[in-house]
Amino acid sequence: MSDAPALGTDQIARLRLATTMFFGIGGFLFAGWTVRIPAIKEQVHASAGELGLALLGISGAAVLTMMVTGRLCRRWGSRQVTIAAAALLCLAVVPPTLTRSPLALGLTLVLFGIGYGAIDVAVNSVAVDLIAVVKRPIMSGLHAANSIGSLTGAGLGAVLALWLSPLTHMLVALPLGLVATFWSAGMLMSAPLPTARQPEMSAVAANGRGRDLRFVVVIASAAALCAAYSQGALDNWVPLHIETDLDGNSAVAAAGYATVAGTLTIGRMAGVRLIERFGHSLVVVGGGVAAAVGALVMALSPVLWLVFAGLVVTGLGLSNIFPSALALAGAKGGPDGIALASTLGYAGILMAPPTIGFLADGFGLPRALTLIAATLLTAGALSFVVRHHIDGAGRADDARQDDGAGQTDDRPVAGPAVR
Secondary structure, eight states: OOSSOOOOHHHHHHHHHHHHHHHHHHHHHHHHHHTTHHHHHHHHTOOHHHHHHHHHHHHHHHHHHHHHHHHHHHHHOHHHHHHHHHHHHHHHTSGGGGOOSHHHHHHHHHHHHHHHHHHHHHHHHHHHHHHHHHTSOOHHHHHHHHHHHHHHHHHHHHHHTTTOOHHHHHHHHHHHHHHHHHHHHHHHTSSOOOOOOOOOHHHHHHTTOHHHHHHHHHHHHHHHHHHHHHHHHHHHHHHHIIIIISOOOHHHHHHHHHHHHHHHHHHHHHHHHHHHHHOHIIIIIHHHHHHHHHHHHHHHOSSHHHHHHHHHHHHHHHTTHHHHHHHHHHHHHHHHHHHHHHHHHHHHHHHHHHHHHHHHHHHOHHHHHHHHHHHHHHHHHHHHHHHHHHHHHHHHHHHHHHHTTTSOOOOOOOOTTTO
C-alpha cells in the first residue's frame, strides 16, 4: 500500500474531473485544427504531396516526443507534464495559421506535434495513477472525454469555418483552451495524487518476474497498435468507401464517419460499468471479435443500411480495446509503459491510410477494408493472451504465497487496472 494519506471523496472527484478535462482539451484542440486543414492548404498553396510532407511535422514530432515523455513524467511528475503540455498545445494552434508556404507550415507544426505527443503520454500516466486511487477501471470513460472533446472541436470548427479565417478561429480556440487548462490545473494540483505502485525491477528480477512484466507491456502495446490501426483505417477510408463503392452522397459519407466516432464515444462511456460487471476479458476480447464481424459486414455488404449496422457493431466493439491496453501497459510499466503503448498506437494510426490505400490499388477498397477485421481479431487475441498470462501469474503467485506461509510477502502489487 502507498504511504500517501487517504484522499477524501471531494479530492478524488476534483482529480477525476481535472483529468477528464485534460483528455477533452487534447481532443478539442486537435479536432479544431484538423477541420481547418483544407483552408490552410489553400493558404500555403500546397499540393497534396506538399501538404502530406508538412503534416509529417505533427506526426514525426509527436512520435519522438512520446518516446521521451515517460522519462519526463518520472522526473517532473505526470501532472506537471500534463499541464505544461496542454498549455503548449493551446499556444501551438496559432503559428500554423500564420504561414504562407508548405515549409513554414511543416516547421510550425513541429511545435504542435510536441505538445500533442507530450499530453497524450502524460495525461494517460495521470489516469493510471488515478485508477490506483479510485480502484475502478475508468480509463475507457476518460478516453470517452477525448472523443467528446474531438466531436465538440470538430463541430464548433465546422460552424466557425463558415465565417472565420483559420487564424481568427485559432485565436478563439487559444483562450478557450488556456482557460480550461488553468482551471483544470488548479483542480489537478489541489490534492496529492500518489504514483501508482509499480513493481520494482530489482525485486521482480529476484523473483524471475522481470521478463513477465516486459512481456505484458509489449503485448498490451501491440494490442494498442492494432486497435489504433483499426480506428485510423475506419476514420480515413469509411467515408470514401460509402461515397465511391456504395454511391452515397457526401452527407451520407459524413454520417459514416460520425457513426464511427459516436459509437466509439458511447462504448467508452459505458465501458467502466461493462468492465466492472462482465470483466475485461469479455468486454475487450469479445468486443474485438464482435468488431471484426462488424468490419467484415461494413467492408463487403452492398447494402447501405447493413454497412451502417456493421459500423455500429465495429465502433462499439472496438471502443474499449485501446484504453484497456493503455491502462494495462501503464499499470505494469508506469510512464514508460504508457509511452511505448502510445507510440505504437500512434504508429498504427499513421500506418493505416497508406497500407489500406496500397491494398485498395491492387484488390479494390472493399477487400482492402477487410484488413480491419484481421487487425481487430489480432487485437482481441493479444488481449486474451496477456489477460491469460496475468491470471496464470496471479494464480502461481498465490500458490507460492500459500507454500511460504509465515514468510513476508514482498510480491509486486498488480495495479487495480489489471486485477
